[in-house]
Amino acid sequence: MILKELYLYPDLVEYSDNVVDPFRDQSRSICNFLERELKPVKFKTNGFKRICFIGKSVANSKCWVNSSNVLTVEIEFDEKQYLTLAEEELNPYFMTLLKTGLIKCHEQFAIPLEHLISSLERFSAGGYVNKWCFKTKQIKELGIKCALNCQLTTNNFLLTLVVSKGKEIIYDKEILKTDPDEIVFTPMVKDIHLDGDKLIVSDKFGDPTYHLPVKELNM
Numbered sequence: 001m002i003l004k005e006l007y008l009y010p011d012l013v014e015y016s017d018n019v020v021d022p023f024r025d026q027s028r029s030i031c032n033f034l035e036r037e038l039k040p041v042k043f044k045t046n047g048f049k050r051i052c053f054i055g056k057s058v059a060n061s062k063c064w065v066n067s068s069n070v071l072t073v074e075i076e077f078d079e080k081q082y083l084t085l086a087e088e089e090l091n092p093y094f095m096t097l098l099k100t101g102l103i104k105c106h107e108q109f110a111i112p113l114e115h116l117i118s119s120l121e122r123f124s125a126g127g128y129v130n131k132w133c134f135k136t137k138q139i140k141e142l143g144i145k146c147a148l149n150c151q152l153t154t155n156n157f158l159l160t161l162v163v164s165k166g167k168e169i170i171y172d173k174e175i176l177k178t179d180p181d182e183i184v185f186t187p188m189v190k191d192i193h194l195d196g197d198k199l200i201v202s203d204k205f206g207d208p209t210y211h212l213p214v215k216e217l218n219m
Contacts, residue, residue, distance in 0.1 A: 001069060003043045003111065005050035006031045008098060010077050014056060019079060023055075026154040028180045030094045030123060033130045033152075037119040043112045045071075051111070053101035063108045071109060075101045090154050091128040095120050134159075139194050142214065144170070146192050146199065157185040161192075161201065161210065163217060170218045175201060175210040 008031055009024040048071040055077025063073045075097055085093055106113040134148040147162040159176035178185045190204045201210040
């Protein structure tokens, strides 16, 4: 089984939705970054594809794999401390929790600890910026190249459409903004194509998420 997913959130029973929901959304940027760093590694585990780092006031010293192939790692969580954090303090805080959880996990299960820790350090050194290119596509009929660029922050998922002709960027605009939750934004972006006189960004069902009249391009 390949390790693909990482989640960090307070315990769903011990803490209220007012704490769990924002924390889970805010921590997706750093966890998503680690997941993308994990993808090329294809690390084989002993029976789990996801690790959930769960914050508790009193953490169990043992880690365990449940029937859904999820490795649970409990870490100590101070609700009062979390609630006092400013926005710019969130990622360093999440990084500390994840490092604690990863080291604890590694003591009981084989995981790519060095790779994950070095990935966290790169995330920090890069200013906690999580950006990637979802797709690029040549539209031969117009002689242009389109890029769908993504950014995930503690507050939002942002999708930007960039259109270039040769070396010149002729269009660069944010076209989608959602909560920082893959369940929300992943289905909304699948492809980009030309339909008549419009560029269409479509979702996984083929329905338009955004359309751009070709006449608005500075060609």
